[in-house]
Amino acid sequence: MTRARSPLALPASERDDDRIAEFVLDTPVMRGFVAEVQAAIAGVTSPQDACAAIEPRFAELLADSRWLPDEYQAAAPASGMGGGIGQWLLYRGDDGSLSLFSLVVPPGSETPIHDHLAWGLVGLYRGTQDEEIYAQRGGALELVEQRSLEPGDFYALIPPRDDIHRVRTTSAETSVSIHLLTNDTGCVWRHAWDTASGQARPFRSGYVNVACDDD
Numbered sequence: 703m704t705r706a707r708s709p710l711a712l713p714a715s716e717r718d719d720d721r722i723a724e725f726v727l728d729t730p731v732m733r734g735f736v737a738e739v740q741a742a743i744a745g746v747t748s749p750q751d752a753c754a755a756i757e758p759r760f761a762e763l764l765a766d767s768r769w770l771p772d773e774y775q776a777a778a779p780a781s782g783m784g785g786g787i788g789q790w791l792l793y794r795g796d797d798g799s800l801s802l803f804s805l806v807v808p809p810g811s812e813t814p815i816h817d818h819l820a821w822g823l824v825g826l827y828r829g830t831q832d833e834e835i836y837a838q839r840g841g842a843l844e845l846v847e848q849r850s851l852e853p854g855d856f857y858a859l860i861p862p863r864d865d866i867h868r869v870r871t872t873s874a875e876t877s878v879s880i881h882l883l884t885n886d887t888g889c890v891w892r893h894a895w896d897t898a899s900g901q902a903r904p905f906r907s908g909y910v911n912v913a914c915d916d917d
């Protein structure tokens with residue numbers, strides 16, 4: 703069977719076609735959401751239009767307190783992000799062109815400054831966060847925006863704009879954000895930056911609950 707390719711899909715050289723689509727959280731809500739996302743992506747020709755098409759359904763997901771089991775809202779003491787931050791895979795496409803995951807950040811913890819190398823939507827499901835957005839200018843990292851997020855808030859992340867950020871939980875409870883990104887975010891090698899020196903280093907966060915192919 704030949705699968706229809708989105709016009710926004712990665713070129714063949716950047717995909718791993720041996721991978722099998724995974725509904726790690728296999729529920730009717732997840733199946734319905736992913737099907738709507740895939741239809742939206744297939745029907746548009748720019749990341750901006752795709753994000754706009756997905757936003758209403760993504761907002762519904764953030765507003766629904768029932769679909770995400772507690773195990774995917776739990777901190778992970780030994781995670782690749784540090785600080786007990788858990789990155790839980792919920793769904794991953796078979797060609798590495800889409801992933802849905804929860805990011806769980808305990809009170810007082812913050813992610814490293816990092817990039818994503820893919821476009822998509824990120825929204826807050828529980829707790830509150832502060833987000834700092836950085837840009838690379840003249841070889842240095844520059845803080846360009848700060849914003850506070852409450853449950854239901856979300857934003858489109860379209861590289862290179864807004865691709866580098868750090869999030870910090872500001873609530874007394876753990877924060878949980880939902881990420882829908884057009885790569886296998888936990889398994890691709892991306893970048894993290896040292897706050898003091900501004901130096902970038904290779905960074906792969908992994909997922910708490912699913913291995914990467916070459917682990």
Ligand SMILES: [Fe+2]
Pocket residue numbers: 816817818867
């Ligand atoms: Fe991020």
